[in-house]
Amino acid sequence: MLETLIMFGTGILMVWVICKIFAWPLRILFKLVINAVMGAATLLIINIIGSAAGFTLPITALTALLVGLLGVPGVVLIALWMLFLM
Numbered sequence: 027m028l029e030t031l032i033m034f035g036t037g038i039l040m041v042w043v044i045c046k047i048f049a050w051p052l053r054i055l056f057k058l059v060i061n062a063v064m065g066a067a068t069l070l071i072i073n074i075i076g077s078a079a080g081f082t083l084p085i086t087a088l089t090a091l092l093v094g095l096l097g098v099p100g101v102v103l104i105a106l107w108m109l110f111l112m
Contacts (some may be wrong), residue, residue, distance in 0.1 A: 061097030068101045069093055083108060 069089070075081045083089065083104050092100035 046085040058095070065093035065097040065100050068098050069104075072101065072105065081108075 037067050069085070074087075083101070089100075089104050093103060093105060094100075096103065
């Protein structure tokens with residue numbers, strides 16, 4: 027009986043440790059996915075609305091990387107770059 031309780035407690039402890047180890051990277055991954063989706067939606071909206079005014083943002087590997095990592099601030103950074111430096 028005591029051995030069973032010790033084994034059960036050890037199993038619960040191991041599951042808890044494994045959950046703690048994998049919870050942190052999943053939170054970061056979830057945040058990156060949310061940033062990427064919001065940034066892509068913003069980039070799409072700017073391209074749809076901006077096409078009527080003659081302003082579009084190119085979708086290249088660099089812009090995709092910036093939008094994927096930074097989200098909406100990445101789109102703002104690209105828009106400012108295109109407005110003032112190009």
